[in-house]
Amino acid sequence: MKYILFIALLLFSTHLVxxxxxxxxxxxxxxxxxxxxxxxLNEQQRQLIIQxxxxxxxxxxxxxxxxxxxxxxxxxxxxxxxxxxxxxLEYNSVWSISNYVDHNPTSPNALLDYNCGSRTYDxxxxxxxxxxxxFTWPFSWKQMDNDDAEIIAAAAGQIIAKSDGNFxxxxxxxxxxxWNAIYIQHSDGSVAWYGHMKNxxxxxxxxxDTVVVGEYLGIVGSSGVSTGPHLHFEVWQDGTYTQLIDxxxxxxxxxxxxxxxxxxxxxxxPGINAVLTHSAxxxxxxxxxxxxxxxxxxxxxxxxxxxxxxxxxxxxxxxFNVKIIRPDGSYLLDADYTSTNDYYASYWWWSRVVxxxxxxxxxxxxxxxxxxxxxxxGALSIDDEELQExxxxxxxxxxxxxxxxxxxxxxxxxxxxxxxxxVLFEKKSPEGIRELDLSTLSQGIYFADIKGDNKEQKVIKLxxx
Numbered sequence: 001m002k003y004i005l006f007i008a009l010l011l012f013s014t015h016l017v018x019x020x021x022x023x024x025x026x027x028x029x030x031x032x033x034x035x036x037x038x039x040x041l042n043e044q045q046r047q048l049i050i051q052x053x054x055x056x057x058x059x060x061x062x063x064x065x066x067x068x069x070x071x072x073x074x075x076x077x078x079x080x081x082x083x084x085x086x087x088x089l090e091y092n093s094v095w096s097i098s099n100y101v102d103h104n105p106t107s108p109n110a111l112l113d114y115n116c117g118s119r120t121y122d123x124x125x126x127x128x129x130x131x132x133x134x135f136t137w138p139f140s141w142k143q144m145d146n147d148d149a150e151i152i153a154a155a156a157g158q159i160i161a162k163s164d165g166n167f168x169x170x171x172x173x174x175x176x177x178x179w180n181a182i183y184i185q186h187s188d189g190s191v192a193w194y195g196h197m198k199n200x201x202x203x204x205x206x207x208x209d210t211v212v213v214g215e216y217l218g219i220v221g222s223s224g225v226s227t228g229p230h231l232h233f234e235v236w237q238d239g240t241y242t243q244l245i246d247x248x249x250x251x252x253x254x255x256x257x258x259x260x261x262x263x264x265x266x267x268x269x270p271g272i273n274a275v276l277t278h279s280a281x282x283x284x285x286x287x288x289x290x291x292x293x294x295x296x297x298x299x300x301x302x303x304x305x306x307x308x309x310x311x312x313x314x315x316x317x318x319x320f321n322v323k324i325i326r327p328d329g330s331y332l333l334d335a336d337y338t339s340t341n342d343y344y345a346s347y348w349w350w351s352r353v354v355x356x357x358x359x360x361x362x363x364x365x366x367x368x369x370x371x372x373x374x375x376x377x378g379a380l381s382i383d384d385e386e387l388q389e390x391x392x393x394x395x396x397x398x399x400x401x402x403x404x405x406x407x408x409x410x411x412x413x414x415x416x417x418x419x420x421x422x423v424l425f426e427k428k429s430p431e432g433i434r435e436l437d438l439s440t441l442s443q444g445i446y447f448a449d450i451k452g453d454n455k456e457q458k459v460i461k462l463x464x465x
Contacts, residue, residue, distance in 0.1 A: 026337065028348035031137065031284075038173035039127040040195060040225045040232050045178055049161075050241045053183055053191065056161045056207055057239055065208045067158040067185070068239075074187030077155030078262040079247055080213060082194065082233055083134050083220060084150050088396045088463060090445075091274040092371050094149045096137045096312035096345045098230065101246040102128035103254045114250035115267040130244055131193070131234035136220050137345040138274055138310040140229040141290040144168075144198055149220040151194055151231055153211045157184040160191070161207060168199040168223040169288035179224025179232075182217050189239060195232040197221050228287060235260065270313040273345075275364045275373040278306040281349070297375040297461055299354050305375075307333075307350045309364045314343040320366040322350070327358025327377075327419050359419030359447065374417040374445055376459055387458035390450065396463040399439040407456055408432035413449040414441070414462075422446070427453075438464065 041049065060066040085094040102120040104112035105128060111118035122128045136149045143149045161183040168180060180197040198221030205211065222229045237243035237256075249259035250267075276295055283292040299305050307324060314320075318339050324332040332352050354360065357378025364371050390405040403409055409432040414423040422441065425433050432453070438446075446462040 026335075026348055026350060028346065030341070030343045031345040031347060038225055039123055039125070039129075040131075040179065042176075042225075049181075049183075049193075053161050053241070054239065057185070060158075060160065060208055063208075067210060068187065068189050070189075072187075073189060076188050076190060076245075076258075076260055077157075077186045079154035079192075079260055080152075080262050081265070082151055082154040083136075083231055084152055086148050086150055087465070089148050090373075090463065091138070091148070091276075093271055093273045093312070094136050094143060095134050096273070097133065097269070098135050098344060099129050099131075099133040100248065101130060101132065101244070101255070103246070103252055104128065112252050114246050114248040114253040116250070116252040117267065119267075131195075131232045132247070133230050133232055134220075135228060135230035135345075137312060138347065139291045139293055140220075140222075141169075141285075141288060142293060144219060144221055144229045145290050147198075147201065147219050149229070151197060151217045151220060153184060153213055153215045153217055154192060154233070155184075155186050156211060156213045157186040157192070158210050159183070159203075159205055159207050160185045162202055164197075164200065164202045166199060166223045168197070168221040170222045170224060170226045171287040172227055173225050175225055177224065179226070180218070180221065181224075184211060184217075185239070189237070190245065191236045191239065191241075193232070193234040193236075194218070195234070196223050196226050196230055198229075199223060222288065268313045268315060270311070270315060270318060270367045272309065272364055272366050272369055272371045273312055274308075274310040275362055275371045276308050276310070277362055277373060277375045278308060278349075279303075281306055281351075282308065282347075297373075298459060299375065299377045301354070301357055301378045303354055303377070304351055305354050307352065307362050308347055309349075309366075310345070310347045311343070311366060312345050314339050314341075314346045316340060316342055318367065320364060322348075322365075323361070323363040324350075324352060325361040325363060326356045327360060328356065359415060359417065361417070372417065374447070374461075376447060387450065387452060387456045390458055390460075392448065392460055392462070395460075396465040397438065398465060399437065401436050401438065401462070403434055403436070403450070405432075405450075405452075407452040407454075409434070409450055410453045411451045412436060413451075414438065415447040415449065417445045417447075438462075 083095045100113040104110040107122040108124045113120045120129045136143045179195045181195040185191045198219035201219035235245040246255045247260035278294040279296040280294040321336045323334045354377045362373045392401045410427050412425040448460045
């Protein structure tokens with residue numbers, strides 16, 4: 001299965017049209033271009049999996065533990081999306097799609113997805129892509145290392161097999177190492193395959209255990225034949241593994257006539273995956289090294305800051321707007337851009353000197369969606385050496401947070417994302433401030449400006465869920 005990381009940094013020729021009179025430099029490019037593909041499982045591996053699945057099902061049945069039965073066969077499941085961001089991750093989204101199921105049995109280079117497009121692949125050996133490829137974006141390797149993209153059960157069912165312990169940082173098609181995967185049978189007998197998982201991340205549940213819809217299964221990885229972290233989601237109609245299912249309904253789906261999604265996503269699904277600030281340019285590094293992202297929400301006055309947006313399914317003629325908003329409401333940047341290319345995943349960035357103290361906003365609007373990222377400049381950017389070990393928990397929080405610090409905390413000021421002070425806590429005992437009741441705050445992003453008895457200072461971003 002395929003997913004090659006390809007970063008095309010298009011300096012001075014960005015394939016975007018700037019819709020404003022003032023000069024506004026922009027750099028960036030495409031992420032996720034794939035010049036060739038290969039099957040994620042060779043035929044021998046696939047047959048071994050099918051044999052294992054049949055054997056495990058027979059064993060569960062002989063033990064009276066197989067949940068599926070012909071007598072009580074249910075209707076086909078309606079899937080939820082099988083990838084979600086972990087709780088507390090500030091990215092707006094963590095995925096994009098690289099490939100759908102191929103419905104043209106001719107090969108090679110005879111491509112036909114469910115929507116009559118060519119967002120799929122086949123190989124010269126006769127393999128037609130049999131699943132949905134969902135890759136992580138932005139920062140696939142960092143996401144994998146930090147467990148940011150979780151694979152969840154698209155439907156309730158029973159684990160009938162699982163495979164773990166295999167190498168998970170594959171970068172090419174030459175490996176013969178199997179993938180890490182979990183296989184779930186549903187009440188109608190259909191079976192979903194979740195492949196390429198991170199080593200050691202699979203649920204601790206055993207074969208024979210049941211899962212509910214949305215339950216954690218593992219982390220998106222790059223095990224098996226793979227060139228980057230992604231989930232291969234493959235569905236079979238029953239335990240004979242002779243009839244493939246494409247969950248998407250469309251004019252060129254030759255396998256099934258109805259959608260298996262609870263809410264089918266559009267074929268092209270443009271969106272904002274992240275709006276981030278950085279202290280230096282991002283280094284995407286070579287596979288399989290984790291990206292050096294240089295993410296930062298705190299800057300000193302007159303620092304150079306780097307402003308990035310990360311988009312999925314950017315299409316020709318689509319427009320996005322970006323704004324860098326000072327604490328006083330004035331704009332350091334306000335510009336519209338129109339794409340002259342199609343991108344499955346893209347990134348664009350600007351560098352600017354931040355020239356005013358306070359809480360800033362970095363904002364992007366695309367396809368009717370606006371994402372705001374707040375960051376601080378100046379006094380609120382101080383991270384005192386004496387408070388480097390200070391931490392707050394839980395974060396994200398619901399009502400209260402605790403402060404873990406060897407330094408006595410004198411005061412804590414809570415600012416909202418606009419820079420307005422909303423709550424002030426002051427020391428009332430020799431032990432200092434150890435707990436904050438923030439139950440009156442609405443959901444959203446806040447900054448805690450924490451000061452010690454000797455004027456030490458640290459700012460921590462908080463997220464109320």
